[in-house]
Amino acid sequence: METLKSYNPASGEYIGEVRKTKLSEIESIVQKSQEAQINWADLTIDDRIKIIDKASKKVIKNKDKISGLLHREMGKSLRSAESEVLSCSYSIHTAQLVKNAIAPQVRSGHGIETIVNYTPLGVCAIISPWNYPVSMAHWMIIPALTAGNSVILKPSEETPLVAQAYVDALNEELPPNVLQIVQGGDEQGNELVVSDGVDFIGFTGSREVGKKIMSNAAGTLKRVILELGGKDSLIVLKDADIEQAARFAIANSLENAGQMCISTERIFVDATIADDFKRQLINYIQHYNRGANSDQPVIGPVINANQRKRILNQIQDALSKGANIIYRGAVYPEQYISPMILDNITDEMQIAKEETFGPIVCLSTFDNVEDAINSTNSTGFGLGGVVYGHKDAEKVALQLQVGMIGINGGAGGIGDTPWVGAKQSGYGYHGSPDGHRQFTQVQVITKR
Ligand code: NAD
Numbered sequence: 276m277e278t279l280k281s282y283n284p285a286s287g288e289y290i291g292e293v294r295k296t297k298l299s300e301i302e303s304i305v306q307k308s309q310e311a312q313i314n315w316a317d318l319t320i321d322d323r324i325k326i327i328d329k330a331s332k333k334v335i336k337n338k339d340k341i342s343g344l345l346h347r348e349m350g351k352s353l354r355s356a357e358s359e360v361l362s363c364s365y366s367i368h369t370a371q372l373v374k375n376a377i378a379p380q381v382r383s384g385h386g387i388e389t390i391v392n393y394t395p396l397g398v399c400a401i402i403s404p405w406n407y408p409v410s411m412a413h414w415m416i417i418p419a420l421t422a423g424n425s426v427i428l429k430p431s432e433e434t435p436l437v438a439q440a441y442v443d444a445l446n447e448e449l450p451p452n453v454l455q456i457v458q459g460g461d462e463q464g465n466e467l468v469v470s471d472g473v474d475f476i477g478f479t480g481s482r483e484v485g486k487k488i489m490s491n492a493a494g495t496l497k498r499v500i501l502e503l504g505g506k507d508s509l510i511v512l513k514d515a516d517i518e519q520a521a522r523f524a525i526a527n528s529l530e531n532a533g534q535m536c537i538s539t540e541r542i543f544v545d546a547t548i549a550d551d552f553k554r555q556l557i558n559y560i561q562h563y564n565r566g567a568n569s570d571q572p573v574i575g576p577v578i579n580a581n582q583r584k585r586i587l588n589q590i591q592d593a594l595s596k597g598a599n600i601i602y603r604g605a606v607y608p609e610q611y612i613s614p615m616i617l618d619n620i621t622d623e624m625q626i627a628k629e630e631t632f633g634p635i636v637c638l639s640t641f642d643n644v645e646d647a648i649n650s651t652n653s654t655g656f657g658l659g660g661v662v663y664g665h666k667d668a669e670k671v672a673l674q675l676q677v678g679m680i681g682i683n684g685g686a687g688g689i690g691d692t693p694w695v696g697a698k699q700s701g702y703g704y705h706g707s708p709d710g711h712r713q714f715t716q717v718q719v720i721t722k723r
Contacts, residue, residue, distance in 0.1 A: 279435045279458055284350040285576040285610055293435045296457045298466050304427060304455055305472035308398045311452035312425035316395045320377075320421065324370045327420055330448035331366035334409075337444040341409065344437040349405055350575040350610075351531055359409050366417050372691045373421040376708035377715055388722045393715035395423035396498060397474035400467040402488070404480045405433035405578055406534045406632075409441050414694070415477035415500070415705060416445075416454065422714040424475070425453050429467055431480075432460040433578055468492050475714070478502065481630075482656070482699050489702065500703035500713055503696055504630040505658025506540045507686065508651040510671060511552060512644065512664025513545040519683070520663035521555030525636065527661070527685060529563055529614055532575045533634040534582075537659040537679070537686050540631055541620065543647035546640040556616055556636060557602045563614060574634050576610040586612055586633035589626040593617055593637075596624050601638075628654050644671055652676045657697030659686030678704070 278292040296304070315323065334341065338360050345356035377393035399419040403412040412428055419426050430438030435458050442456045457463050461484070467473050468491045475498045478488050485501040492499050509527070511520045527539040544552045563574050577583045594600075594617075602616040614634040620627050626637055627650070641647045648671065651660060660675040662668045662682050672680045678695035679686035687694065688706075695704035704710050 279432055281348050281434075281436045283347045284578050287610065288347075290344070290347050291436050293439050293458050295459045296463055298462060301457060301463065301466045302470065302472070304457060305398060305467070305470050307452040308425040308427055308455055309472055311450065312395065312397055312423075315420075315425055315450065315453045316423035318423075320374050320423070323421060323423065324367065324374065326448055326450070327370050327417065328367040330445040331363050331417075333444040333447040334360065334363045334413075334441060337440065341437060341440045341444065344440055345409060345434075348434050348437050349408060350578065352573045352575060355531070359407060362410055363413050366413070369417045370421040372708075373418045373711040373714075376711035377422055386723070390720045390722075392718045392720060393422070393712055394718050396714065396716050397424060398427065398472055399424045399475040399477060399714065400427045400429060400470075400473045401477045402429045402464050402467070402480065403431060403438075405431035406531060406536070408434040408437050411479045411502075412438065412441065415479070418705060418711050418714045419475070419477065420449075420453065422711070424714060425455075427455045427457055427467060427473070429457045429459070429464050432458075464488075465491060468497070469494060471495055473497065475499070477705070477714075480504075485702070498703075498713070500705060501701055502536075502694065502704070503658070503700045503702075504632075504656065505536050505538075505677075505696065505700050506628070506630055506654040506656040507537055507659045507661065507677070508647070508675070509539045509542045509661045509663065510644065510647045510651070511542065511544040511548070512662065512667060512671065513547050514665045515545075515548070515663035515668075516683075517548055517551050518555055521552055522559050523661070523663070523684070524556060525559040525563070528636040529560075529574050529634045532577060532612070534578065534632050538632070539661065540637065541627060541650070542636065542638045543641050543644075543650065544638065545644070546642050549640040553601060553616075553618070553638070556638070560602055560604070560614060560616060560636065563604070574604075574611070574614050577612050577633060582632060583610070583612060586631055586635065589624075589629065589631055589633075590615075590617070590635065593620060593624045593626045597621065598624065598626075602636075622650050622653065630656070648674045655699045658700035659696075661686055 342356035380391040479502040616636040659679040660677040
């Protein structure tokens with residue numbers, strides 16, 4: 276039996292293993308999903324929501340187990356792991372919003388009636404990453420199930436145990452095979468992408484894999500939502516509150532050890548306030564300590580050796596092209612990257628263009644804000660972006676070619692708004708009435 280073994284990224288300690296799904300098993304899993312979907316879609320949406328609510332409560336009931344695994348398997352602090360799991364308690368609210376969004380719409384006139392129905396797609400495969408292994412899966416699973424689809428989750432091979440515990444908890448209440456799990460890596464994911472019986476792919480992950488999925492899904496013209504990587508900028512204008520901007524810059528560069536899709540990956544500060552801003556950055560970064568079990572704000576380990584190598588290569592490349600380190604944290608054990616502030620970042624450096632996904636604060640100064648805007652818009656990514664300032668903040672923000680903009684605070688809307696990337700950071704989106712409808716097939720019925 277082939278297994279996926281799981282190790283704690285902070286210590287290398289073996290945590291456990293799951294059986295890897297054989298490629299030859301996947302078609303029968305898909306078939307079971309097709310069969311289960313028929314009865315699931317036959318329930319009224321209110322009945323489905325009741326079951327989804329009960330199932331999500333089981334996730335909360337199993338909070339200690341799931342968040343403990345999340346903490347050990349992914350490396351984030353126990354407190355962050357717990358809040359990620361607790362966010363599943365909003366499921367009932369999300370499901371109600373989905374219900375409202377997909378209610379039939381009726382148009383009538385001249386003796387003709389047209390009904391716009393939002394019907395289930397069938398089988399949805401949700402392929403998720405390791406950095407928020409519960410939330411990223413849950414954000415797609417709840418709308419998919421509410422809309423009457425069955426779901427097959429293919430979690431990241433880096434976090435199979437937490438995904439298994441999460442799915443097991445939901446399955447204490449969901450009918451058999453409405454939610455199944457396929458454990459494995461790219462081969463298992465691709466098998467779902469090319470399967471004739473899978474109708475939809477909800478993918479969250481890297482731009483590179485997103486492109487492969489879009490291409491491989493073309494054979495069956497499957498519906499896809501791709502939520503991909505980013506290279507978010509923070510632009511600090513000369514009339515910004517420097518202290519607030521610096522506090523945000525550090526927090527959003529280091530959150531989840533920088534392993535967050537809307538991490539601040541580059542900072543552009545007006546040259547006239549740059550010295551003050553740097554002093555504040557150095558002040559705030561010192562509040563961060565290493566250690567997965569500390570009560571202090573923490574910077575956890577990097578997920579694996581490949582990712583660590585990638586970050587170190589980007590730092591090396593930046594230093595060889597003229598960047599300099601203006602702050603470096605304590606020397607950390609091998610699994611960690613010492614948080615640092617790199618100054619003089621220029622567009623030729625890899626760290627300026629590629630997603631870093633590490634606890635590195637990357638700084639550039641500008642004399643003309645157009646340069647900061649152009650650099651931001653030249654990466655090909657377009658997930659989020661943040662501007663701190665007053666008089667021109669909105670004008671600058673609106674020139675960023677990104678899906679989510681924050682002014683004097685983080686990107687990402689409140690309420691039922693889309694989670695959306697522009698350009699190569701996404702294709703389709705979830706969240707908001709339009710986003711919920713992407714988990715359905717639109718069908719127009721006209722009676723004369
Ligand atoms: P990844 O793209 O390497 O893997 C994501 C998932 O895809 C995993 O489950 C993996 O096994 C699977 N996969 C890999 N190759 C596949 C293939 N050919 N066909 C089908 N499935 C395949 O990403 P990751 O390293 O797990 O996660 C980090 C990335 O995710 C970063 O780029 C980050 O920015 C992005 N991300 C984006 C968002 C967002 O909302 N936009 C949120 C979280 C993470």
